[in-house]
Amino acid sequence: MNDDFILLAHGAGGKKSADLIRGLFLKHFANPTLNALGDSALIEGGSRLAFTTDSFVVDPIFFPGGDIGKLAVCGTVNDLASAGAKPIALSAAFILEEGLSFADLDRIVASMKQASEEADVSIVTGDTKVVARGSADRVFITTSGIGLLSDEREPPAPNRASPGDAVILSGTIADHGMAVMAQREGIRFASEITSDCAPLYGLVGCVLEASPNVHCMRDPTRGGLAATLNELAAQSGVCIEVGESEIPVNEDVRVACELLGIDPLHVANEGKMIAIVPADDAEDVLAAMRNHRYGGRAQIIGEVRESPAGRVHLRTAMGSLRILDTPSGDILPRIC
């Protein structure tokens, strides 16, 4: 790493984040479980467990479609779900800024309760720290989660995408990031952009029923669809080719992105899942997603090819191919 100081970009989920993880955290912590760099770690402990953690620092803490509490529960549930694990317990650790109102905290905690009920998981342990005014920004929440893996099938993993597989996306992209951004900057569009923040274990259950042999699942959060596809291509050593016209984007979101010069492929989602499945299962998985409340606009967006390994190609609406890279900079800080 050439940098001496932490930049906002180190938290943006793009190339600088990857540098930080590999250059610093893996340098010290390296072990086979962590090195897999899944969104959840897989642990052998009697039964097979998935274990995940995420800190949430979204600003503002309330936004159309959710709040930091709902986000904290959904983000962790979705990381477990991506590993094919049923969430069995969550923890919640709060860092509160002195002066936060109880009314706001109550609203956040109530929203966590509601999201965890929908995901059928309990918050079983927690912690609270308070720091002086100015030492944090209102509230930060770190949730960790434990999930139980089925013994009956090989769990989906980021290194299992194979040439010939279909790439399926559960719905529209960029809703979450643009909703938070619009709220924070006070930008008004024709209609309000709403975050897609949702707990996806139910959707994932339907996908696993339709295709027990799903190769990869991943929720495209920070860095957007582009970052997630690049991670999967790199870890599986394959090329992923997706079609621009196949990727659903809400019209308001598309307009907002164009106005602000932001590529929706780089914008975070909090209620979407990518599934990479054997081609023969693709139609069944698509149908299963579309039958679920959070997958109504699912699409087969592309396929896995053998080479060039580690690359993502975007077939544009005009029919040309371009390389879709991981965003390197910091497009939208503090969207999760």
Add this chain to the structure above:
Amino acid sequence: MNDDFILLAHGAGGKKSADLIRGLFLKHFANPTLNALGDSALIEGGSRLAFTTDSFVVDPIFFPGGDIGKLAVCGTVNDLASAGAKPIALSAAFILEEGLSFADLDRIVASMKQASEEADVSIVTGDTKVVARGSADRVFITTSGIGLLSDEREPPAPNRASPGDAVILSGTIADHGMAVMAQREGIRFASEITSDCAPLYGLVGCVLEASPNVHCMRDPTRGGLAATLNELAAQSGVCIEVGESEIPVNEDVRVACELLGIDPLHVANEGKMIAIVPADDAEDVLAAMRNHRYGGRAQIIGEVRESPAGRVHLRTAMGSLRILDTPSGDILPRIC
């Protein structure tokens, strides 16, 4: 709760912290596992697991005897150990302030690695967020941990203290809180006060070997020995009586506390364990602790009585009894 806003005291581990937990978090999240309010939650998932989380916001991030990284690993290892669980996996989530130096972060992460090696546990998953300058104070770390419980014995629990039990403390109190405080305020004493920050699973293993039927274990962190004894007395519905002269305090720490008007019984420890054991096992447990590198100054500090239930009594050096209450205010903010 009568308060409208979060105060520093809500994070101090005393009465206001308890109000926040019961009045707000339990109101929303109530479930049998969380309601037990152990430092770890016990989960049934194939085998029995303990699950715990803590955020660390200590200021300064480096102090004599440790740093925020060592503290984050030890704190979580010790919460699992108190539940009688062998730590099997840790997660680490970082909230970094833009501008933090890589050199500092590297030092912190290296220290986490060292502490986790000593505790024989791996950090298997993590997360990093970066917030703009002024939105956090350098670095906050949230660690969560999973521990495996033995199937062969009833695990120690905060509600198992019984009349007649002996109360054993593994060493001197108030070292950690006073070390951090002195460093932060730039106060110099005759010699440097050093934090006791240490991973205690090894010590706990020796205690469990000496007394498989240990009733309670708890590491007296925020709120100090006073807060922890009060929690145990309340949850077990017993009276705990301890002798002031039996509680070891390093001379420098005692002088510093006197100078600053702070009761060492209210000051956080990060490398001490309280064990409440059947009287017949007391000498064996004491010997086991004293044989361990982190228990050289262990003492039997008191005993459990039937009534008044929920109270802690301190037998003073003069022979009188006084009620030892949970600290209500905020004595030392951001010591962990």
